[in-house]
């Protein structure tokens with residue numbers, strides 16, 4: 723999808739968020755199911771996993787590409803899956819905690835379920851093999867626009883500066899979340915990979 727816009731950067735970002743969130747929320751139940759299944763096929767086709775792999779994902783919200791089936795497959799194959807928790811002290815960055823079938827869950831301030839904090843189940847960023855991020859919109863250059871909280875950008879800011887190669891960061895999105903070019907901000911962390919139900923983008 724491509725959008726022509728003008729105005730201040732913040733106004734443009736707000737408009738793109740609104741348009742693309744609306745587009746993904748308009749997908750029908752069967753389109754969402756097909757996308758979820760296609761994501762699983764593409765995931766196992768493109769993503770080379772060590773055994774066991776340490777993989778951060780997210781629980782879908784607001785029409786995001788559904789990760790439920792993928793998470794279940796990964797757990798069934800004995801990989802270690804982690805979900806984001808909004809940091810209990812700073813409230814602005816994310817921690818990644820192990821998620822298993824019986825993990826106690828709690829709703830965060832956005833009503834998204836996250837594992838109930840257990841410090842011994844937190845995985846430091848550098849121990850993750852892959853980190854899959856949600857996003858609202860992405861562009862042809864690998865730029866990413868999120869929900870507007872800055873959580874992933876803040877969490878990944880230091881990682882990005884060091885040039886670390888692990889975890890590999892991959893955005894997940896529906897194809898309809900692509901725009902030609904996003905107005906970017908200084909703190910935006912561009913992505914090297916985005917996986918959609920139809921393809922893997924790599925920059």
Ligand SMILES: Nc1nc2c(c(=O)[nH]1)N(C=O)[C@@H](CNc1ccc(C(=O)N[C@@H](CCC(=O)O)C(=O)O)cc1)CN2
Pocket residue numbers: 780781782783786806808816832834856857868869870871872873874
């Ligand atoms: N599935 C999922 N989990 C995630 C994220 C995400 O984007 N998707 N996040 C990515 O960072 C973090 C949560 N960030 C979020 C930021 C804003 C909203 C949201 O719904 N905002 C409302 C306004 C809420 C309010 O009134 O405060 C909105 O914009 O409508 C949701 C999640 C961590 N977990």
Ligand SMILES: Nc1ncnc2c1ncn2[C@@H]1O[C@H](COP(=O)(O)OP(=O)(O)OP(=O)(O)O)[C@@H](O)[C@H]1O
Pocket residue numbers: 856857866867868869870871872873874875876879907909910
């Ligand atoms: N590395 C950073 N350091 C300080 N502030 C930041 C950083 N990254 C983002 N922010 C702040 O967070 C706010 C939201 O950022 P932005 O709109 O880019 O979030 P987003 O990418 O949509 O959200 P998310 O990363 O949670 O998916 C910005 O107003 C910015 O001030």
